[in-house]
Amino acid sequence: MDPVRRPRGRPRKPVLLEPAGLGPRRGLHDQAAERLRALIVAGTLPAGAALVETELSAALGISRTPLREALKLLAVEGLVELRPNRSPRVAELCADAVTELFEAIAAIERAAAELAARRIAPAELERLRRLQTEMEAHHAAGALASYFALNQQIHALIVASARNAYLREAHEALHARAEIARRRALDSRARWDESVAEHRAILAALEARDPERAGRLLADHVGHTGTALLAGLDSTPDAA
Amino acid sequence: MDPVRRPRGRPRKPVLLEPAGLGPRRGLHDQAAERLRALIVAGTLPAGAALVETELSAALGISRTPLREALKLLAVEGLVELRPNRSPRVAELCADAVTELFEAIAAIERAAAELAARRIAPAELERLRRLQTEMEAHHAAGALASYFALNQQIHALIVASARNAYLREAHEALHARAEIARRRALDSRARWDESVAEHRAILAALEARDPERAGRLLADHVGHTGTALLAGLDSTPDAA
DNA sequence: TTTTGGTGCTCTGCATGCAATTCATGCCAA
């Protein structure tokens, strides 16, 4: 009944999967993909966990066919790793991969910021300001989770303001994987102050509609986040 | 027996699908995805064509299950468009989308060039030089197809030299879609001279290990390619 | 004790069958 299977037997923490209580949505495979994505990003399904079709399908209350389709989907997104005739596994992220990942995210967000500086609408700028204010409030209150959520919304909004569906798409795919790494990292409260300040500078650059500066600041910000996260990475996430 | 179904009846050109003669490969779904990708990029399956599962599976000599998985795969890659309870369609590319597409490719290739300028290995540089020479030869000989193939190899090699799997991944996904647009464009021989010269300049920047210049040149090059291609786009690709 | 060959089981991969939804055709009424 436990869909999580670690490569070699180890103390398995119970994984809770609601039997399938979700509302009227699109196809089951889509729902399954969404759920699995959430479970993987949240770390409920830890990196390296084997995903056995029969067990997962039973846990999700669906049959193997839509589940397989969902797994293929997540494989393309890079969240799971399929090997022929073997159980798919939740993708691992070694330190090198995290470095590359944030490098790529920085590249995309830089381009997005440059475009956004030219194209962002006043309403979006206003929303960015509100989010920044809110984030600073959560920062001051020490609310880590809320801070992260706001932070993510800000980055997503900047990318959206670039008005480029392909950049946005690429960013989303990479962001999901970054979230995994983020969950595995220890609290990096040390970087809060820095991060908030950097966000303020980025917002200022966007308001000034300075593409070069906005792009550079955002890329640097993501780069810093990556290195900070890398430093705080739990070096022994699953394997002993 | 004809897997191509145009939205409204029109003279359908015959689509040739080999019954399944390929050698020992991975899963059928993978083979199917690869084949369909090739057919879509080549334009054999034109944009907007409805992909009926039973017909396609029969044409490919496989059953519907692996075909469905392949279609989901291509949907994530953005080559086909799935709508619930309707036949999947080959994704369309309107002019705006092409603009955005090349914008995104330019962004990624710029980042890749900047990284490549720092990381490219001497052997890769040597290979780039050879490809450039070869491409110039094909250019001089007026061999359009060979020129395009070489051009693509050069871009792929530059991205590979950046040593970032995520950028490479994003680039590949976008590149497939760009190929579709390229097939729909009229001959842009007018840009040959320009393009070859730009490639020479990019190579020089990489040899000089100048990230900023290499990135800017490559981004501009891609941008020019995009606008040229956009100008030569067949404005009535399928619909009357 | 270590290594090698065998054996059984589990799991994936694929094919097929059935139900639900959608689209098209034709009919009827205004």
Place this chain on the structure above:
DNA sequence: TTGGCATGAATTGCATGCAGAGCACCAAAA
């Protein structure tokens, strides 16, 4: 003639059954 509607076929979506590949465990020999 035109608009709306009902009916039918076609197609997707999902579940299940079966064959093949891989892995683990076990036994036997060096």
